[in-house]
Amino acid sequence: MVRFDELPQDVVQEISKRLTFLQDYIYLRAACRRFFSSIPPTPKHLPLQLPWLFYPPRQQNSRFFNFSTHKFHHLSFPNTSCHQRECGSSKGFDPSRTGHGFEVESNERVAYYRSGGDFSWRFIDELSTSCVDIMYDNEILYAVDVIGEIMVCNLKSDPRTISIIELQEIPSEIFLRDEMYLVGSADDLFLVVRYLDSRYYSDCPLSRRTRRFDVFRIDRSEQLARWIAVTDVGERALFVGQNELMCFKASEYRGCMGNCIYFPSISDTIPFNGHLGEYDAAIYKLSDGAIESLPSCPRNMWPPPIWVTPNPY
Numbered sequence: 001m002v003r004f005d006e007l008p009q010d011v012v013q014e015i016s017k018r019l020t021f022l023q024d025y026i027y028l029r030a031a032c033r034r035f036f037s038s039i040p041p042t043p044k045h046l047p048l049q050l051p052w053l054f055y056p057p058r059q060q061n062s063r064f065f066n067f068s069t070h071k072f073h074h075l076s077f078p079n080t081s082c083h084q085r086e087c088g089s090s091k092g093f094d095p096s097r098t099g100h101g102f103e104v105e106s107n108e109r110v111a112y113y114r115s116g117g118d119f120s121w122r123f124i125d126e127l128s129t130s131c132v133d134i135m136y137d138n139e140i141l142y143a144v145d146v147i148g149e150i151m152v153c154n155l156k157s158d159p160r161t162i163s164i165i166e167l168q169e170i171p172s173e174i175f176l177r178d179e180m181y182l183v184g185s186a187d188d189l190f191l192v193v194r195y196l197d198s199r200y201y202s203d204c205p206l207s208r209r210t211r212r213f214d215v216f217r218i219d220r221s222e223q224l225a226r227w228i229a230v231t232d233v234g235e236r237a238l239f240v241g242q243n244e245l246m247c248f249k250a251s252e253y254r255g256c257m258g259n260c261i262y263f264p265s266i267s268d269t270i271p272f273n274g275h276l277g278e279y280d281a282a283i284y285k286l287s288d289g290a291i292e293s294l295p296s297c298p299r300n301m302w303p304p305p306i307w308v309t310p311n312p313y
Contacts, residue, residue, distance in 0.1 A: 051307040
C-alpha cells in the first residue's frame with residue numbers, strides 16, 4: 001500500500017482540485033511538506049464559502065465563528081472605535097477586483113462603485129430615495145423600497161435603464177415589519193421580513209431582539225406580480241443582515257441547515273448597555289419558528305457581529 005505522503009504529485013493536485021471547502025484545502029496542504037510544495041497556496045477553484053460571523057475586537061483580537069467546524073478563529077486587527085465603521089465585503093470580494101460595489105446609504109439612496117474609472121462612489125439617482133435593501137446579479141440591480149415595491153436597474157445598458165415590477169397588492173405584513181431584506185436564489189427572488197421586540201427608556205429604544213421572520217417569494221406568472229407568503233424554502237439557507245445577503249443549498253455545506261434564516265443582531269440605538277444582555281445572533285427555523293442562538297456577544301461590545309465571507313484570493 002502506498003503511503004499518503006508518497007502519492008504522485010499529479011494525484012495530489014487532482015485531489016486538491018476536488019475539494020470544495022477552504023479548511024479542507026488548508027488541512028491537505030498542511031498534511032506534509034510534500035503536499036505543501038505540490039499544492040498551490042491559492043485555491044481559485046473553490047465555490048462561494050459559507051460566511052463567518054465576525055465578532056467585535058477585544059484588545060486587537062477579533063473572533064470569527066465558522067459554522068462548518070463550529071469553532072472560533074482568531075485574528076489580530078488594528079484598534080477600532082465606535083466612530084469607525086466595519087463592513088464585510090460582498091461575498092468575500094474586493095470591488096476593485098470584481099468591478100462592482102453597492103451600498104444603501106442612511107438616507108436610503110443607493111451608491112454604486114465600478115472599477116476602471118475614477119474609483120469613486122456615485123448615487124443612482126434614478127432609483128427611489130426610499131430604498132431599504134438591494135441585490136445584484138449579472139449586471140442587474142434589484143432594489144426594494146419601504147413598501148415592498150421592486151425597482152430593477154439594468155447596468156448592462158448605456159445609459160442604464162430603470163423599471164418597476166408592477167404588483168397586484170402589497171402584503172400587510174410589510175407595513176408592520178421592522179427590517180426587510182431582498183435575497184436572490186437561482187430564478188427566485190425572496191423578501192425576508194423581520195419583526196423585533198424593543199426595550200425602551202424614555203421613548204428611546206435601548207435594545208431590540210428578533211421575534212420572528214416572514215418570507216415572501218415574488219410570483220411574476222401574471223401581468224401584475226405579487227408577493228406570495230412561503231413557510232418552506234426547501235434546502236435553502238438564507239443569510240441576512242446589515243451587510244450581507246446570501247442564499248446557500250444547505251446540503252452542499254457542512255454544518256448548514258436548510259429552511260432556516262441565519263441572522264446577526266442589528267445595531268442598537270445606544271450600543272453601550274452591557275446590563276441589557278447579549279446580541280441576538282441566531283438561526284430562525286421556518287418550519288416551527290424556533291430560534292437557535294449562536295455564540296453570544298455582550299452588548300457592551302461594539303460593533304454588533306456581522307457576516308464576512310472567507311476568500312483566499
